Amino acid sequence: MDSIIEVPRIVVIGNTELSIENHLGIIGFTSESVVIATAKGHVTVKGKGLSISGITKTIVGVQGRIEHLDLPCDSR
């Protein structure tokens, strides 16, 4: 694994799939938005028909029509 501990690794495939390694849990989950906590702040995914394709300790995946992605701009 090439990601440094605590720094999230976010992979987006097209506009239908997204996965985040090193997440810190789900903050909010509806079919329009999924908010995932990471060490750098909250990642917000917005779209339509969103679902969580899977979640384990290391990785969380989101599926659906992704229209908007908010990355944390926390410059610590």
Add this chain to the structure above:
Amino acid sequence: MTLRSLWFRLRGYVIIRVSGKAVEGFINEAYMSGLELWDLHRIDGRSILCSVYLKDLPEIGRALKRTGCAGRIERKIGLPFLMMKLTRRKGLAIGLILFSVVLYALSSFVWFVDVIGCDKVSPDAIIEFAAMQGVKAGVPRRKIDSAELSKAILAEFTGLAWVGVHVRGTTVSIEVAEKTLPEAKPGIVHLVAAEDALVTNMIILAGEPCVSEGETVSKGQILVAGVVLPSYGYEGEEADTRRVINAKGVVMGRVWRTHQDVLDLIQEFEAETGRVERSIRLAFGPYEVRIGPERPRFQSYNEDLSVWKIPLPGRSEPLIFGSAATYRETEKFAVVLDKERALEDLKITASTHLKAKIPKAAKILDEQEKLEYSEEGKWVYTLTIETLEDIAQERREDRGVD
């Protein structure tokens, strides 16, 4: 079905509905305790659907309790549930197993025996013989020795040239190839004279000679007779063609062939003189109109007649009948041919006519020609060719062999 979902089904999973104020809390609680959740869908403001492994259900229960959410199993999917169902329905499981066992057991026996390629030999006889050798319906497949059976069949049926035995599934197919034997012809063969001849030389390979050298024979006369051996009187033995000696040999003889023709030096023929008469006839019902004479005034003539009709529908006689005749006068003329040239032509015809009758292998010994005066202007020409040839001809007789 992807490999992933096959894996899920193999291990068994449930789709649960989780309801509560903060289902996100439950998700976090669950994954934090090392569980795997997938296919999470939001249904409404209070509840989600998610899939978890069957073995994780107790841990899910604890997570629900800790987060104050309510859970309900919506669907159970996978092999463990199927197994549970089967153990509950023992009859079905036993039936399934029994079916496979019986199918396997039955497929290890021979069910059919087929014979392919029989034409003269009866396939039923081969099947019967195979059954005697232990190859029949109901015999275990592993007890069949294909090589042994094909050898036995080959030894038993003399009319077969090759036998192949294949076991395909529950069918034993016996493939045979029959011998093609030359047909034994009935009767007895004699040598007879092909022509009237004088026998000069005889070489007899088989049979009884009926004439001797120096004898004259006529066409069709038996030269060498076939021999019927006396029956040895074995009881029940049927008379067959094997106890007959067919005549065989060469009989050389001198053959005279003659051709006779009349040489007529005075040749008569008819020729047209060039005088012509024409007549036209037109008939309309009972009325008739004629232009020209009814008969020509010539003694001998050639006639050209052309007829045309306009038919009346439904009647046999035509409405209008017309004919036009042309008569051309002829006269007889006579020509005296040149004797030398006419004789030359006659000789060539006679020679080709005669030589066509002589067999190719014959040796021409002598050629004689004769010209005799018969009556006025007519001569008789005779050509005789003497040859030496094999006059023996095979003739088969259907005489009883006894």
